[in-house]
Amino acid sequence: MGKTxxxxxxRRKKGANHGKRPNA
Known part of the structure; x- marks a missing residue:
């Protein structure tokens, strides 16, 4: 990862970011 x-x-992963790739 990194350069996207x-x-x-x-930066932080939210708990339930529902959508594409639900909890990557």
Missing amino acids: GRKRRA
Whole structure:
């Protein structure tokens, strides 16, 4: 991982981020 096209902020894994890849 590491260099992906995401904003620098989103780091923490939320508990239930429902959507694609529910709890990756």
